[in-house]
Amino acid sequence: MKILVTAKRVEDPESKIKVKPDGSDIVKEGLKYKINPFDEIGVEEGLRLAAKHTGEVVVVSIGGKEVQEQLRHALAMGANRAVWVNHTGPLDQLGIAGLLQKVAEKEKPDIVILGKQSIDDDQNQVGQYLAEFLGWGQATFASKVESLESEQEKSKSPAVVLTADKKSVQVVREVDNGLATVEVQLPAVVTTDLRLNQPRYASLPGIMKAKSKPIEELTPAALGVDVAPKIQVLKLASPPARKAGIKVPDVATLVEKLHNEAKVV
Amino acid sequence: MEFQLTESQRALQDAARKYAREVVRPKAAHYDETSEFPRDLLSAAFELGLLNMAIPSEYGGVGLSHLEQVIVCEELAWGCAGVATSIIANDLANLPIILHGTDDQKKRLLSPFGEKLKFSSFCLTEPGAGSDVAAMSTTARLEGDEYVLNGNKCFITNGGYADQFTVFATLDKGRKHKGITCFVVEGRPQGLTTGKHENKMGQRASNTTTVTFDEVRVPVANRIGEEGEGFKVAMATLDNSRPLTASLSVGIARAALEHSLDYSGQRHTFGKPIREHQGVQFMLADMAMNTHAARLLTWESAWVLDEGQRNTLQSSYAKCFAADMAMKVATDAVQVYGGYGYMKEYPVEKLMRDAKLIQVYEGTSQVQRLVIAKELFR
Numbered sequence: 001m002k003i004l005v006t007a008k009r010v011e012d013p014e015s016k017i018k019v020k021p022d023g024s025d026i027v028k029e030g031l032k033y034k035i036n037p038f039d040e041i042g043v044e045e046g047l048r049l050a051a052k053h054t055g056e057v058v059v060v061s062i063g064g065k066e067v068q069e070q071l072r073h074a075l076a077m078g079a080n081r082a083v084w085v086n087h088t089g090p091l092d093q094l095g096i097a098g099l100l101q102k103v104a105e106k107e108k109p110d111i112v113i114l115g116k117q118s119i120d121d122d123q124n125q126v127g128q129y130l131a132e133f134l135g136w137g138q139a140t141f142a143s144k145v146e147s148l149e150s151e152q153e154k155s156k157s158p159a160v161v162l163t164a165d166k167k168s169v170q171v172v173r174e175v176d177n178g179l180a181t182v183e184v185q186l187p188a189v190v191t192t193d194l195r196l197n198q199p200r201y202a203s204l205p206g207i208m209k210a211k212s213k214p215i216e217e218l219t220p221a222a223l224g225v226d227v228a229p230k231i232q233v234l235k236l237a238s239p240p241a242r243k244a245g246i247k248v249p250d251v252a253t254l255v256e257k258l259h260n261e262a263k264v265v
Numbered sequence: 266m267e268f269q270l271t272e273s274q275r276a277l278q279d280a281a282r283k284y285a286r287e288v289v290r291p292k293a294a295h296y297d298e299t300s301e302f303p304r305d306l307l308s309a310a311f312e313l314g315l316l317n318m319a320i321p322s323e324y325g326g327v328g329l330s331h332l333e334q335v336i337v338c339e340e341l342a343w344g345c346a347g348v349a350t351s352i353i354a355n356d357l358a359n360l361p362i363i364l365h366g367t368d369d370q371k372k373r374l375l376s377p378f379g380e381k382l383k384f385s386s387f388c389l390t391e392p393g394a395g396s397d398v399a400a401m402s403t404t405a406r407l408e409g410d411e412y413v414l415n416g417n418k419c420f421i422t423n424g425g426y427a428d429q430f431t432v433f434a435t436l437d438k439g440r441k442h443k444g445i446t447c448f449v450v451e452g453r454p455q456g457l458t459t460g461k462h463e464n465k466m467g468q469r470a471s472n473t474t475t476v477t478f479d480e481v482r483v484p485v486a487n488r489i490g491e492e493g494e495g496f497k498v499a500m501a502t503l504d505n506s507r508p509l510t511a512s513l514s515v516g517i518a519r520a521a522l523e524h525s526l527d528y529s530g531q532r533h534t535f536g537k538p539i540r541e542h543q544g545v546q547f548m549l550a551d552m553a554m555n556t557h558a559a560r561l562l563t564w565e566s567a568w569v570l571d572e573g574q575r576n577t578l579q580s581s582y583a584k585c586f587a588a589d590m591a592m593k594v595a596t597d598a599v600q601v602y603g604g605y606g607y608m609k610e611y612p613v614e615k616l617m618r619d620a621k622l623i624q625v626y627e628g629t630s631q632v633q634r635l636v637i638a639k640e641l642f643r
Contacts, residue, residue, distance in 0.1 A: 069272050076276060201283055204314030204327045204337070207276045 001055030001162075003046040004109035005079065006100070007070040008036040009063055010120040023235040035070040038115025041192040043074045044199040045142070046113050048158035055110075056080045060103050062096060064088040068215060075210035076202035082215040083107070087227065095220075095227035097129035102223035104134055109187065111160070111169065116141050116191040127191035137184035139171035141193040145179060148198050159196055274336055277329070281337040284313055285344025293345035296470035297615050300462065302426060303348050303470045310352050311382040315341065319356040319363060319505075324371045325379025331505070331567035335512035339560070342516025346619040347470030349516065353509050354422040354471070358385035358431045360502040361447050365490040374429070374449050374487070386427035388418040388476050389499055396632040398433070398496060399442040403478060405434040410485050412448060414478040420626070424459045424474030428452055432478070433495050445495035449487040456481040467618030506627060507580035508567040514584075514591035514623045515563055518556040521591075521598035521616045525549060529601050539601070548601060552594045559587035578640040584623075585633035591620040 011017060012032040020027055035043075046057040059074040061067040062085040071082040085099050104112055112134075117124035131138035144159035146152040152159075161170045168185045174193045184190075202210075220227045248254045258265045270278065288309050296303045310316050318334050320326020329337065334356075341349035355378060362374050377383055394400040403416025414434050421427075429451055435444040450457060460475035490498050526549060529540035539545045566579035595616040599606035606613045624630045 069276070072272065072276060076280075201313055202276065202280045203312065204277060204280060204318065204329065205322075206314070207273060207280060208322070208327060208329075210276075211273055 001049060001053040001111075002107065002109040003049055003055055003057050004104055004107055004112045005042045005046040005057060005059050005074065006036075006039050006112075006114045007043065007059050007061045007067075007074045008039055008115070008118045008120075009033050009061065009067045009070045010036045010118050013037065013119055019236045019238050023237055026236065033066070033069070035073050036115050036118040036120075038117060038119070038192050038194070040074075040077075040115075040199040041194070041196050042113040042115055042190075043077055043079060044197045045158055045160055045190075045192060046111075047078045047200070048156055048197070049111070049160060049162075050080075051156075052158055053162060058083060058107055058109065060085065060100065062087055062091065062099055071215055072207075072210045073202060075213045075215075076206040077200055078206060079213075081213055083218060084215050085218050085220065085223070087220050090229045090233075091227055092229040092231040093123050093125040094129060094230055095225070097126050097133055098225045099220060099223060099227065100126065100130050101133040102225055103218070104130070106223075111187065112136075112189045113142075113160075114189070114191050116193055127189055131189035134187070134189070136187050136189055138189040138191075139169070139173060139182050139184045140191040141174040142171045142190050143174040143179060143193045143195045144172050144197075148195060153198060156197075156200075160190060270336070274333060277333055278336050278340060280313065281315065281340035282343070284310065284315060285340045289341070289344030289348050293348070293470070294609075294612070294615070296345070296347065298469075298609075300464065300469040302462075302472050303351065304426075306348050306470075307351060307384075308382055310341075310348075316352055316355050316382070317359070317378045318353075320359060320375050320378060321363065321371075324375040325377075326375065331508060331570040332564060335508050335563050335567045338509050338512040339516040339519065339563075342513040343520045344516075345470055346513055346517050346616075346623075347468035349513055350468050350471040350622075351423055353506075353513075354387065355383075355385050356509070357422075357502070357506050358387040358427075358429070360387075360505050361431050361489045361498045362449065364501050364505065365447070365494070365498050370449070370487070370489065374451070383429065384423045384427045385429040385431065386421045386424050386476065387502075388421050388424075388430050388432040390418060390420050392417060392419050396628055398445065398499060401433065401435050401445060402438060403432070403434040404438070405436055405446055405448065405483075407436075407485075408482075411482045412446075412485065412488065414448065414450070414481040414483060416478050418476040418478075420463070421459075421474055421476045423472050424476050425462055425472045427459075430457070430476065431489070432483075433499055434478075435495075436492055440493070442496035443493050445499070446492050447489040447495040447498045448483045449489060450478075450481060450483055451487070454481055466621060467615070468622045503627060504575070504577050504580055505570065507584040508563055508570065508576070510623060510627050511559065511563040511566065511580070511583035511587035514587035514620065515556060515560045517616050517620050517623075518552065518559065518587075518591045518594040521595045521613060521620075522549070522552045522556055524613055524616075525552060525598045525601040528605075532603075545601060548597045552597055555590045556594060559583070559590045562586055578637060581628075581633045581636040581640070584628065585630050585637065588620070588623040588633075589630055592617075592624055595620040 012034045018027045050057045057079040059079040060083040114127045314327045317326045318329045322328035405412045432448045437444040456479040458477045463473040562583040566583040569576040598613040
């Protein structure tokens with residue numbers, strides 16, 4: 001089984017994000033970067049599938065030289081090799097999906113696993129576009145019935161289940177009113193939700209081994225993808241600061257204020 | 266000269282930081298309070314390859330460079346210095362084998378540490394001999410193809426849980442340091458007993474016991490180096506381990522600084538956060554400045570070793586400065602917290618107790634100064 005996973009470089013979710021005064025971008029000086037947490041869950045799921053069905057995990061990232069750091073992280077977790085699409089400059093979701101399509105057509109994986117969205121732009125589009133471009137089935141927001149404290153999770157078995165005929169996978173999806181199980185034919189695109197698994201830590205020996213694992217370099221031109229963005233970012237702005245709440249002495253005052261000031265009851 | 270960490274150094278730092286933040290920190294207060302052996306944390310450390318960092322990869326270890334080890338170790342100590350001491354105790358005990366062992370000894374005595382969780386203890390200190398190594402009274406006598414060890418060792422880290430002991434003993438007390446020889450005792454043979462876990466002021470998560478040898482037999486094949494080379498082996502080991510001990514201090518100080526920055530922004534007096542008072546700012550600035558200075562000394566002392574050079578001077582600079590610095594920074598953190606800092610509900614008094622030990626073990630700050638002076642007079 002061959003699994004293609006993604007590793008987008010995003011701002012560390014614990015860092016403080018500030019918008020530049022002119023609204024053109026965020027302030028990047030001093031920021032730390034990480035693998036997109038949803039992608040990390042995808043890498044983990046890929047590794048579990050590969051362990052169970054003797055497979056190979058290939059990790060792909062798009063960006064400048066710096067994204068090699070995230071590729072190495074996935075390699076340190078246990079991915080076998082990496083593909084780096086060398087591209088700097090703006091890129092929209094269609095461009096990303098177009099590049100991933102070409103990488104997938106080249107690698108011919110059984111499954112592509114992506115984060116359902118990346119925590120920087122939170123677009124939640126690439127997985128869906130990619131499935132459409134490839135003409136494959138998709139199972140978005142993959143989750144599982146078991147909790148992250150369950151025995152299933154402790155045993156590190158994959159939540160994405162290969163059917164007996166090995167031609168499709170069953171995926172539990174998070175939907176608005178609970179969980180839904182779908183079966184999707186392989187090859188397929190799966191996007192991960194938060195509760196799918198708990199990614200393993202990169203071990204020190206893993207980090208040392210990752211240094212010698214291969215990273216193949218590709219470019220949009222070599223893949224024949226026009227990545228000129230169709231979406232233009234005009235301006236960034238912070239959400240308005242929230243005003244502090246008030247404390248009320250008793251329920252009667254609360255009801256009075258809800259009725260007369262907030263006018264909601 | 267390059268001050269930036271490489272990508273792989275940052276990856277190692279991130280991995281250790283994640284372990285320290287998510288695995289160690291939530292349990293640090295518990296193990297400090299109970300002084301129980303943190304087996305779960307050490308087991309997780311083993312799985313991540315944090316134990317046995319110094320064992321070369323051809324003998325089943327991770328084979329980190331000295332610089333990489335101190336980068337990782339700072340993170341571990343930031344999580345809990347007691348847990349960090351337990352983690353690096355294996356490397357301290359195995360260093361004599363790494364530095365002076367034969368290929369056969371390395372295969373036999375180091376490789377098992379990569380295979381399963383196993384502890385080793387470095388047995389140098391005695392009730393009457395600490396930094397004055399030549400005053401050692403544990404003896405070894407040759408009988409056929411075995412040496413027989415007799416004597417008492419004290420303050421031995423992980424003593425209660427070790428199944429391998431690196432022991433220094435003298436063949437002839439009259440020969441002073443020229444009689445000292447290094448041996449590796451495998452398992453817990455007859456005649457080897459360990460005492461109760463010491464009730465320490467700080468670093469309470471690390472297990473500390475006496476180890477007693479009563480007619481303990483060691484095969485000649487487990488003698489590290491030649492007869493009489495033990496002093497040299499011990500000194501080389503300490504040159505290697507001082508950067509690590511220094512990095513423990515840096516980790517403690519960084520934790521103290523971060524807590525202080527955080528708390529001084531929340532706590533108000535006279536109508537503003539206390540960090541807007543100049544007196545507090547001066548303390549915070551000194552804490553940050555000295556922590557960073559100690560880190561640079563530590564990195565340099567490890568780097569010199571990686572360059573294959575003797576680092577006795579730099580490692581004593583680093584260990585001495587960092588230990589004294591951590592004590593001051595942790596004490597100031599308690600000061601920033603005021604009355605709350607003295608309470609166990611807050612995290613900084615532990616740092617102060619933990620820091621104190623580093624001024625004492627692996628050569629006191631006074632002994633480090635003697636070493637520094639001796640180096641200056643060379």
